[in-house]
Amino acid sequence: MKLAVLSGKGGTGKTFISVNLAAAAKNATYMDCDVEEPNGRLFLKPTKVKSASVDTMLPSFDETRCKGCRQCVDFCRFNALAFIKGKPKVFETICHSCGGCLLVCPHHAITEKWHPVGRIERGSHEGITVITGILNPGEASAVPVIHAVLDDTSAHEGHVVIDCPPGSGCPVLESVSASDYCVLVAEPTAFGLHNLQMVVELLMLLQKPYGVVINKIEATYAPLEDYCAQNGIRVLSRIPYSKKLAQINTAAEVAYEQDEESRKRFQALLQDIEAEVRT
Amino acid sequence: MKIAIPIDENKEDTSICTSFGRAPLFLLHNTETKTSETLKNPAADATGGAGVKAAQFLIDQGADILLTLRGGENAAEVLLAADVQVYKAQAGLARDNLTAFLEGKLDKLNRFHAGFHHKQ
Numbered sequence: 001m002k003l004a005v006l007s008g009k010g011g012t013g014k015t016f017i018s019v020n021l022a023a024a025a026k027n028a029t030y031m032d033c034d035v036e037e038p039n040g041r042l043f044l045k046p047t048k049v050k051s052a053s054v055d056t057m058l059p060s061f062d063e064t065r066c067k068g069c070r071q072c073v074d075f076c077r078f079n080a081l082a083f084i085k086g087k088p089k090v091f092e093t094i095c096h097s098c099g100g101c102l103l104v105c106p107h108h109a110i111t112e113k114w115h116p117v118g119r120i121e122r123g124s125h126e127g128i129t130v131i132t133g134i135l136n137p138g139e140a141s142a143v144p145v146i147h148a149v150l151d152d153t154s155a156h157e158g159h160v161v162i163d164c165p166p167g168s169g170c171p172v173l174e175s176v177s178a179s180d181y182c183v184l185v186a187e188p189t190a191f192g193l194h195n196l197q198m199v200v201e202l203l204m205l206l207q208k209p210y211g212v213v214i215n216k217i218e219a220t221y222a223p224l225e226d227y228c229a230q231n232g233i234r235v236l237s238r239i240p241y242s243k244k245l246a247q248i249n250t251a252a253e254v255a256y257e258q259d260e261e262s263r264k265r266f267q268a269l270l271q272d273i274e275a276e277v278r279t
Numbered sequence: 280m281k282i283a284i285p286i287d288e289n290k291e292d293t294s295i296c297t298s299f300g301r302a303p304l305f306l307l308h309n310t311e312t313k314t315s316e317t318l319k320n321p322a323a324d325a326t327g328g329a330g331v332k333a334a335q336f337l338i339d340q341g342a343d344i345l346l347t348l349r350g351g352e353n354a355a356e357v358l359l360a361a362d363v364q365v366y367k368a369q370a371g372l373a374r375d376n377l378t379a380f381l382e383g384k385l386d387k388l389n390r391f392h393a394g395f396h397h398k399q
Contacts, residue, residue: 079327079328083335084338084357
């Protein structure tokens with residue numbers, strides 16, 4: 001079973017839920033697709049970490065062969081190529097590495113070169129395989145690193161928990177696409193509800209089954225409960241705001257391993273999700 | 280000398296467009312013939328790289344000068360490589376900016392934003 005944990009809004013507790021679901025699932029794989037700020041590794045502290053580079057392809061021009069026909073410029077739907085003063089120019093942050101310019105160049109003036117955009121790290125923690133995607137600072141697109149994480153098939157015997165980036169854009173869509181079920185983590189606030197609605201809209205487009213976890217509850221926020229009830233969205237768990245959980249989190253410990261109440265809660269949540277996926 | 284201005288509408292008293300890459304139209308004024316033409320911006324609806332495409336379009340049209348409120352750094356890279364001079368326009372009518380430029384009242388635009396794409 002592949003579970004994607006997402007939220008729309010940042011800071012709702014995606015990593016908290018993901019890490020603890022992975023801990024509850026035992027021989028699981030935890031995948032950190034929040035590649036701009038991957039912090040599941042701070043809690044899971046993986047050991048025996050191996051790192052691999054993630055590279056994309058960029059076109060490279062042989063100016064002696066280029067005849068200036070501009071077929072590549074006209075072909076590029078991302079507008080990553082320009083032709084200025086008789087020379088082709090690539091905009092690296094706009095290029096999507098599709099390779100189309102190579103195919104259309106009638107003069108074979110284009111080759112591809114590797115461009116490093118980030119890396120993935122593989123390690124383990126108490127039987128959990130921890131795969132972390134890390135985007136290099138300054139890179140425009142997180143998607144190639146997310147693909148590298150999701151394509152890692154080194155140890156997928158048990159459940160896979162995918163810790164998604166915040167938002168509802170391309171990186172989230174990519175992270176969610178391979179999942180069997182989505183867990184939406186929402187804060188009981190107006191902002192939390194608004195961004196939950198954006199993610200619900202995305203998942204309806206993708207036709208993914210999902211349930212909601214309301215996290216950091218100090219008091220019931222009726223509009224969020226009403227929204228879920230009116231739209232037939234199942235609330236899988238309601239996690240109260242607690243000083244004890246905050247202390248465990250700020251100490252970068254795994255609540256499942258430190259706190260009996262959390263252990264029971266995440267075991268129940270996992271069983272609930274397993275039952276949802278089976279039906 | 281050809282002066283380009285991103286504009287909102289195809290009429291004489293059109294306002295200057297707040298966007299460069301996604302402006303619907305460009306006004307191209309030829310100072311030798313003292314004539315102006317309105318050109319459709321082929322990058323207006325681009326899903327990405329609009330600044331690059333719009334800048335390419337203007338250099339292909341032979342523009343020497345661009346008057347704009349703002350511009351992205353990718354567009355600036357294309358324009359500056361092609362020796363197009365970019366001047367900072369003032370919000371308001373396109374023709375007022377053209378007059379101001381011809382009277383030497385506009386300054387060079389030397390700050391370009393990092394673009395809005397991929398801000399997810």
